[in-house]
Amino acid sequence: MLHSIGILGGTFDPIHFGHLRMAQELAEQFELEQVRFIPAAVPPHRTLPQATTQQRAEMVSLAISGNPLFSLDTRELERTGPSYMVDTLIHLRTELGHNCPLVLLLGADAFLGLPTWHRWQAVFELAHIAVAHRPGINLNAQSPEMPNSLREEWQQRHQDHLPASAFGSIVLREMTALDISASNIRTTLGQHLNPRYLSPDAVCDYIHIHQLYQKDPHAT
Numbered sequence: 001m002l003h004s005i006g007i008l009g010g011t012f013d014p015i016h017f018g019h020l021r022m023a024q025e026l027a028e029q030f031e032l033e034q035v036r037f038i039p040a041a042v043p044p045h046r047t048l049p050q051a052t053t054q055q056r057a058e059m060v061s062l063a064i065s066g067n068p069l070f071s072l073d074t075r076e077l078e079r080t081g082p083s084y085m086v087d088t089l090i091h092l093r094t095e096l097g098h099n100c101p102l103v104l105l106l107g108a109d110a111f112l113g114l115p116t117w118h119r120w121q122a123v124f125e126l127a128h129i130a131v132a133h134r135p136g137i138n139l140n141a142q143s144p145e146m147p148n149s150l151r152e153e154w155q156q157r158h159q160d161h162l163p164a165s166a167f168g169s170i171v172l173r174e175m176t177a178l179d180i181s182a183s184n185i186r187t188t189l190g191q192h193l194n195p196r197y198l199s200p201d202a203v204c205d206y207i208h209i210h211q212l213y214q215k216d217p218h219a220t
Contacts, residue, residue: 003033004101013049040083062202089126102127189213
């Protein structure tokens with residue numbers, strides 16, 4: 001039996017407990033064999049990360065150390081040009097074969113922005129999409145914030161459970177609400193405040209040693 005592999009992309013600038021808890025909960029709920037953390041080199045939809053590619057990869061490695069479910073995948077950091085997820089999934093398919101189930105893990109906000117992605121509809125031909133939402137969020141086909149093009153995909157692909165197929169479905173799961181963001185961590189550090197308990201201690205220590213995010217992005 002082929003085991004499903006979870007894919008969690010992002011800038012991880014820096015990685016924090018919100019990323020880690022979402023990956024853990026979705027891995028358990030969908031019985032994923034592993035979750036690959038894939039840092040983006042050149043994120044297409046946001047400004048360039050403040051930390052270098054090497055620093056972000058090292059922070060991810062520190063954060064996931066000791067968890068056998070998690071692994072670091074640096075393929076996007078080694079690739080030139082924008083870090084399009086569709087290209088990453090194509091590369092993974094080439095390596096793992098057409099029958100290996102891939103599950104792209106997304107928060108609800110990222111999922112709602114999916115139609116802005118490069119070749120976004122091709123993602124469904126490469127992976128399932130697991131959407132993590134906060135308690136009380138009723139995401140469905142009638143959600144007013146859902147773009148019409150995504151609504152059409154939802155109506156065709158939404159399922160209550162992850163199917164045995166390798167790709168093509170949208171599944172939704174509630175996750176523990178952790179209101180943590182990398183931008184808030186950077187702001188905290190820019191104000192010379194302590195980010196402890198927002199990110200693993202090893203990551204906080206790394207940030208301190210390398211003096212990352214010291215400038216307040218909101219300072220005038």
